Amino acid sequence: MNTLRARREAEIATLFRDEGVQRAMELHGTPLLLLEPGRVRAQYRRLRAALPFAEVYYAVKALDHTAVIDTLAQEGCGFDVASIEELDRVRARGVPVDRTLFTHPVKKPAEIAEAWDRGVQLFVADNPVELDKLAASAPTAQVLLRLSYPNPEAKSDLSAKFGIEPSQTRALIGHAMRRGLHVVGFSFHVGSQLDAPRRFADAVGRTLELMDELEATTDVRFEVLDVGGGFPVAYDAPVTSVEEIADAIRPLLAPRAGRLRILVEPGRLLAAEAMSLVTSVTGRAERGGRRWVYVDDGVYGAYSNVVAEDVHPMILPAPGPLVARARLAPTTVAGPTCDSADIVARDVPLPPLSVGDLLVSPAMGAYTIVTATTFNGRVATPIAVVAEPADVSPEARDDAAPVRMLSTAAS
Ligand SMILES: Cc1ncc(COP(=O)(O)O)c(C=O)c1O
The missing domain is CATH 3.20.20.10 (Alanine racemase)
Known part of the structure; x- marks a missing residue:
């Protein structure tokens, strides 16, 4: 489990170092799916x-x-x-x-x-x-x-x-x-x-x-x-x-x-392993002595696999200072809709989080966005396509296009 977690953290760290990924996040904000063909x-x-x-x-x-x-x-x-x-x-x-x-x-x-x-x-x-x-x-x-x-x-x-x-x-x-x-x-x-x-x-x-x-x-x-x-x-x-x-x-x-x-x-x-979901913390609360955070995608959206398939993607803090100073505590991660069923995971080991902090779930490529709904008026989470290393010619780098942004899963 810890080896897997370490591997996923390393993969996400590499992904987040990609300039195109940084630009995609600036452009789209969150929630955002990062697809690596x-x-x-x-x-x-x-x-x-x-x-x-x-x-x-x-x-x-x-x-x-x-x-x-x-x-x-x-x-x-x-x-x-x-x-x-x-x-x-x-x-x-x-x-x-x-x-x-x-x-x-x-x-x-x-x-x-x-x-x-x-x-x-x-x-x-x-x-x-x-x-x-x-x-x-x-x-x-x-x-x-x-x-x-x-x-x-x-x-x-x-x-x-x-x-x-x-x-x-x-x-x-x-x-x-x-x-x-x-x-x-x-x-x-x-x-x-x-x-x-x-x-x-x-x-x-x-x-x-x-x-x-x-x-x-x-x-x-x-x-x-x-x-x-x-x-x-x-x-x-x-x-x-x-x-x-x-x-x-x-x-x-x-x-x-x-x-x-x-x-x-x-x-x-x-x-599955080709897509990662980036969300932001939108709110935080203590309920029954437990830590809760609310994020901007949930089980009616790209986390539809949690309910439809009973799979449990990891939820990790995005690479950065939060990870380095991590004092992890069990946290309930809830989605953005008003429905009480919209809980992505309980007892996730997470550091103390503030509104705006980023979380990442790896292995979110299969049976996620394709089974998402528009419940509560939410639109489909956009997908940004991350270029393969071999695709990134010097010209493409100058051209600032290692990431081709595609607006929805239907692209
Ligand atoms: C007929 C058929 N083939 C293949 C698949 C793909 O299965 P998996 O994603 O488990 O590889 C499915 C999944 O529902 C299926 O119904």
Whole structure:
């Protein structure tokens, strides 16, 4: 925990030394999200190195910012989209449609027709009605059947709403074939923020067994296995690394990779650590003998992940004299709306703070601004994009543009 805290403090200190970041804060004030596409790139490369045979499809829902899409597109990444809007967002950045995959298991009929019309070939389904809709609007589509993998160990169990049991697969494949659809394989999601490599391995192993059994007993031949996302991120405690999770599943997947396309759909892993949230203290109080501070972003804003996902990002004082003279005491950090539920965290070790002091939360890139609301009339927290070190040519420095300011998450 302390090592993680020290690492995060060092990362934030580096970020705050960036002249562009200083200028962005002067220009925008707070709250402000600082997005580092270079860290998205680094995470993508780590994943590719750990699972070299896998095709990566970034789950756009985690953070749909154009700088993230552009960075991953440059790297050759694919995109997992959950709506026609996400598909169009990715296409608008010049991504060829054959690098997209429509993974929502229940789509509006019009969305299927529009996605097919734009050239999407590969869709996910998990029920006969969806297959009928696909057959009607995307007549020769390739289909991945989504398997259920209930998992109480994950922060978000993504099998509560979607997915079928292995015992249902045979009938569903038959249904798809009768409709002229081509079932090319299976997808599953082990649950998001899953810090348990053996669960990843278990899900992969069971799915491969199922595929073997179906191939041995029917005419079907599979071409694709999509192992979903779920890789964890160190919010308030260390987690298993992507390399360790890859070590757990590589022995199962590598021997199949010659014949099967192996897909992986990470969202959080690529986006979370790439964005930090800077807030200001707007007020301070003693309540019940405890220290409270109020800040200008909260659980109805960029800290939406605290409530929606039950993750707990660190809240650190911004680098500067406060950190140096820190006498830390447990502090409740509350958001800006009038709602009592708008409490970001309790018992955060913080120094005595004054109105105007800055706080920073690292690892705020995934499922934060995309799930924020405008409750109490608050606008979306702006995002400033921090240039990658390699981007900062001497001219760019003179030109004072290492940071490109983008006004909202929709940029
Ligand atoms: C179908 C699908 N794929 C991938 C993801 C990304 O998951 P994660 O952010 O845990 O990697 C999600 C998240 O909701 C999902 O629903």
